[in-house]
Amino acid sequence: MIRRVAANYAFRSLFRHTRRTLLSVVGVGVGVAIALFSASWVRGAIRMEIRAAVESGAGHLRIVPTAWLDKRENSLRLSHPDEDYEAARSLRYAQVVAPRARTNGLLAFGNRSAGVEMIGVEPEAEGRLSRIVQRAEIEGRYLEASDAGKVVIGKDLAERLDVLLDDELYVTLSGADGMQGAMFIIVGLVETGSEDIDSTFCHVTLDTLNEVTGYSGPGEITILLTDYKHLTAAQRQLARRVPPGDTVLTWKDINPSYAAGIESDRAFTKILIGIIILVVALGIAAAQLAAVLERRRELAILSALGMKGRQVISLIVLEALAIGLGGMVVAVLVGGSGAYYLASHGVDLEALMGGDASFGAVLLDPVVYGDFGFWLIWYALVIAEVATVGASIYPAWMAVRIDPADALRTI
């Protein structure tokens, strides 16, 4: 359909008004560059948010009892803990494998009490899994493998209970045979800066937890992968190896509201990109329409000679494609450099917000780095071409509608 002369025709037509074409190209380029820059920022920020969630204890993947999906009860325990553990350990992408169990309990000291979700952990694995353990300020210390009857709680929780390090907490919790009571010595107070965590954190060793609850084995195995990009593959692999009765979840299943928040960030970028495409397209449509209208007579003659509507359309679309391609190059250069800067230097949010130390605390990194990669080229290509080719539809339609008899009457 499009052959050599037609291609020359389309291409050279761009240089009839070189300045107009250049303005169009720059317009497309700048618009798309803004889209690239925003996408780089949002992708970087999302990556960081996900890391924060995943590395604050959620893990990338988690093996849970299948029944947990419906009930979400902390009393459930894995059906095949040993096979599950082996499966997780043999996973190529696994960096940390951390078994845990949970129970709901009531901490009491004097006449004060607070409900908590108590988590039983393997201290060494938990230390490698969780940023909270790695980065929080801990008064006293974190748990050790041999810590029986010891507990580490959040600083705010301690304040609420009015307890200090080395105090003894009375814990009431639901066990296998109903309510159980036990005494725990506080060996550490955790302060992350996040109120959420500091007022709920309550860790004991897994052995301790099972001893007081009367259950056995872990209720979950949380896995941190070497890289986020392996998430889907790792989940699929692990799901194959985990025996029935237990199930593999991702961090999104575990933290659906957090995941939804991130999805809405993504949706926001999509909307932004959509708006940019629309604005760019309107500009291009106006320019292309002018180009078609001033070529009315020429197009009328070609139509008189027998050029088909389809061929007229491909001519106009080809011109738009070329403008889109030019715009893409500009966008990759401009937006790409911006994204590169974001990716290499990052933006220090803490500094931006006046060095407020409470910001994001230990969970979020204060410096957000943009994302930089080959995706920028694809984004630029798709956005630029969708905008320009989309914009050319109306002018192309106008070109097809030119009636040769009518257009040739007036010179």
Next chain:
Amino acid sequence: MAQTQEQVLVAAEEVTKTYKTGKVEARALRGVGLQVKAGDFLAIVGPSGSGKTTLLNLVGALDSVTSGRLRVLGNDVTTMSKRRRADLRLRELGFVFQAYNLVPVLTARENVEFVLELQGVGAERTSRAMEILDELGLGEFADRRPNELSGGQQQRVAVARAVASKPKLILADEPTANLDGENAEVLLGMMRRLNTEQGITFVFSTHDPRVVAHARRVVTLVDGRVAKDETKGPSQSADSQTGIVEP
């Protein structure tokens, strides 16, 4: 040669064309009957507004009749779809317009080649375009763009382009209107040669008496009707037609 054996390329009977602009009606053609025969070199003359352009547009399947019957190269153009009319123009008709015939961003050769490309001619279209330009003595202009050609040269390239698609009939609406006398002579000479040597039928409109002098048949339109239809030198006419009647 018996009249019945002559090939009729265009047969118009009682053709009318009325333009409606809002409430105003312009009756451009008021019942035109005309037969164009293979080998004709026919000038349509008449005062401005007499319907010359309208008639050429109808014959060229660029516009549709209001009433009457019109057959062009065996096709009933009154009932043809837009697409089939475009196809008829592409495959069987050639057009030369008054001015600005050529695509300004393409060279003379590319302008010719483009029509061949639209016709679906393959790789040989470049050499064919060049041959035609050479044949018509336009070879030296092959690589020039229209703005590097004089008006007369542009019109001759336009004729070359019309010829390139090997049409049976070339329609030219005032092809010399923008040319001086000398250039008009050259263009008409070229058209005439194509008519006698290659048997291509020409129908052109003009109001230049010197151009009319080249025509072998002159149809005069007045107020949308054929007022006169004269054929000059019948022997000469018959001569050139014999070769074309039965190919």
